[in-house]
Amino acid sequence: MRIYGDSISGNCLKVKWTSKALGIPYAWVETSVVDRATRTKEFLALNPAGQVPLVVFDDGRTLAESNAIILHLAEGSHLIPTAAYDRARMLQWLFWEQYSHEPYIAVARFQVKYAGKPVAELEPRLVERGHGALTRLNDTLADSPFLVASGLSLADVALVAYTRWAHEGGFDLAPYAAVTAWIGRVETALKIED
Amino acid sequence: MRIYGDSISGNCLKVKWTSKALGIPYAWVETSVVDRATRTKEFLALNPAGQVPLVVFDDGRTLAESNAIILHLAEGSHLIPTAAYDRARMLQWLFWEQYSHEPYIAVARFQVKYAGKPVAELEPRLVERGHGALTRLNDTLADSPFLVASGLSLADVALVAYTRWAHEGGFDLAPYAAVTAWIGRVETALKIED
Numbered sequence: 001m002r003i004y005g006d007s008i009s010g011n012c013l014k015v016k017w018t019s020k021a022l023g024i025p026y027a028w029v030e031t032s033v034v035d036r037a038t039r040t041k042e043f044l045a046l047n048p049a050g051q052v053p054l055v056v057f058d059d060g061r062t063l064a065e066s067n068a069i070i071l072h073l074a075e076g077s078h079l080i081p082t083a084a085y086d087r088a089r090m091l092q093w094l095f096w097e098q099y100s101h102e103p104y105i106a107v108a109r110f111q112v113k114y115a116g117k118p119v120a121e122l123e124p125r126l127v128e129r130g131h132g133a134l135t136r137l138n139d140t141l142a143d144s145p146f147l148v149a150s151g152l153s154l155a156d157v158a159l160v161a162y163t164r165w166a167h168e169g170g171f172d173l174a175p176y177a178a179v180t181a182w183i184g185r186v187e188t189a190l191k192i193e194d
Numbered sequence: 195m196r197i198y199g200d201s202i203s204g205n206c207l208k209v210k211w212t213s214k215a216l217g218i219p220y221a222w223v224e225t226s227v228v229d230r231a232t233r234t235k236e237f238l239a240l241n242p243a244g245q246v247p248l249v250v251f252d253d254g255r256t257l258a259e260s261n262a263i264i265l266h267l268a269e270g271s272h273l274i275p276t277a278a279y280d281r282a283r284m285l286q287w288l289f290w291e292q293y294s295h296e297p298y299i300a301v302a303r304f305q306v307k308y309a310g311k312p313v314a315e316l317e318p319r320l321v322e323r324g325h326g327a328l329t330r331l332n333d334t335l336a337d338s339p340f341l342v343a344s345g346l347s348l349a350d351v352a353l354v355a356y357t358r359w360a361h362e363g364g365f366d367l368a369p370y371a372a373v374t375a376w377i378g379r380v381e382t383a384l385k386i387e388d
Contacts, residue, residue, distance in 0.1 A: 048330055049294065061279060065293075068285035075278065088257050088266035095259040098293045100243065136242060 004031045004046070004054040006038075007194070008114070010106060010161030011066040012053040017157055017190045018070040022077050034114055067094045070154050079154050086150040093147050093155035101137075104130035106162040108169030119170030130169070134176050137163065141178035145185060152189050160186040198225045198240070198248040200232075201388065202308070204300060204355030205260040206247040211351055211384045212264040216271050228308055261288040264348050273348050280344040287341050287349035295331075298324035300356040302363030313364030324363070328370050331357065335372035339379060346383050354380040 003019070003026050005012030019026045031037045031052050038050050047054045047064050055063045063069050071094070074080050081087045104126050111117040137159065140147060147155040164183045166173055173180050186192070197213070197220050199206030213220045225231045225246050232244050241248045241258050249257045257263050265288070268274050275281045298320050305311040331353065334341060341349040358377045360367055367374050380386070 048333065049290065063279075063282050063286060065286045065289040067289050068282055071285055072278065072282035084266065084269060085255060085257075088262055091262035091265055092257060092259045095261050095289070095292055096243065098289055099259075099296075102293075103297075139242065 001025075001058060002027045002029050002056045004029045004043070004056070005052050006031055006033050009033065009052060010165060011102070013192075013194055014066045014157055014161050015053045015055065015069050015073070016194075017192060018073050018079065018154070021079065021157075021190055022074060024073055067098060067154075067158055070157060074154055079152070079157065081148055081150040081153055083150065086148050086153075090148050090153045090155045094158050097155075097158045100129070101133040101159065102162060104133055105166050105169060105171065108171065109162065109165055110169075112170055113168045122170060127170070130166070130171055134163070134166065134171060134173070134179060137182075138176040138178045141182045145182070152186070156182075156186045157190065160190075160192075164192075195219075195252060196221045196223050196250045198223045198237070198250070199246050200225055200227050203227065203246060204359060205296070207386075207388055208260045208351055208355050209247045209249065209263050209267070210388075211386060212267050212273065212348070215273065215351075215384055216268060218267055261292060261348075261352055264351060268348055273346070273351065275342055275344040275347055277344065280342050280347075284342045284347045284349045288352050291349075291352045294323070295327040295353065296356060298327055299360050299363060299365065302365065303356065303359055304363075306364055307362045316364060321364070324360070324365055328357070328360065328365060328367070328373060331376075332370040332372045335376045339376070346380070350376075350380045351384065354384075354386075358386075 003015050005015060005028060007030060016028065031043065033052065037043060038052055044050055046056065046062055049064055051064060053066050053069060055069050063072060081090055108122055108126050108130055111122060112119055146152050147159060160183055163179060164187070197209050199209060199222060201224060210222065225237065227246065231237060232246055238244055240250065240256055243258055245258060247260050247263060249263050257266060275284055302316055302320050302324055305316060306313055340346050341353060354377055357373060
């Protein structure tokens with residue numbers, strides 16, 4: 001399969017890490033958001049949403065949305081808990097990530113690192129909600145080594161992606177000790193080098 | 195199980211409709227977002243995210259995030275396609291709903307209907323992205339009776355929730371004929387009366 005992805009996007013790296021962890025062969029097609037390579041006519045024909053990551057399977061079928069892709073790739077693997085409730089909690093984190101974490105933590109990083117906005121000029125609501133998300137993670141991880149009680153899962157893959165880069169958006173992770181320790185555990189487990 | 199939900203919230207109604215469609219008994223606990231019933235100490239102890247819907251199972255375990263809840267409740271039912279790729283496409287729509295549809299269509303409706311903002315004063319970006327989401331749905335539904343080719347699924351349950359109320363946020367659905375016809379099909383299939 002081909003993964004259309006941007007190496008500066010945590011959403012895209014989730015797909016790469018999941019593929020590597022599960023030994024799924026892939027070809028990476030670097031597709032820059034900043035250069036608007038996701039807005040060309042050719043790319044929009046593959047993904048009308050104009051977003052990466054996008055996976056194109058060998059039979060030509062496509063799949064978008066980072067968390068849908070990793071759920072599909074990891075089906076039946078150790079990255080998805082077998083107990084129904086644990087699996088549901090993993091899904092809870094995956095949806096929470098896209099609605100209550102990524103729009104603050106990832107967006108702040110993009111604005112600061114790629115759009116050149118000074119941290120002090122970030123919208124206060126963005127900063128407040130980002131810290132809210134980090135607090136929520138820290139409270140959970142103070143009691144549990146991974147987000148779902150059963151162990152490492154896609155919830156950790158998805159949440160670590162932008163959390164490990166939070167400082168690039170001006171979020172100091174020092175007060176979030178449980179988060180910092182968890183990032184190290186997940187990076188080791190997934191052999192993350194990017 | 196108890197469903198803590200707000201009857202004016204499409205996210206909450208998804209859980210009710212799924213339970214009814216599958217014959218799962220539930221007690222509905224009306225929990226008003228506008229009255230800040232989701233921000234009380236008691237509620238935050240149940241769901242630290244301070245959001246509805248929240249399900250509390252008979253054994254006391256909890257589950258949040260509307261799309262995680264309906265995926266859990268519907269596991270093994272006709273609302274989840276059996277073929278792996280169809281299931282993945284359903285997941286793609288569920289994540290797209292929360293990231294690229296609800297933040298525009300539902301937020302505009304909330305601002306207009308519950309916060310009293312005139313439609314003309316909605317943020318242009320909100321309106322533009324809302325129409326983008328409706329266009330995407332319309333393009334898909336012009337070729338297919340339901341969002342996933344295999345038939346009615348949770349993708350329709352999730353997307354119909356706020357799409358059927360889009361006019362309350364100032365989005366005229368008349369130009370989206372395929373969307374309008376699909377809303378009718380899904381309402382009939384799910385026996386939606388709310």
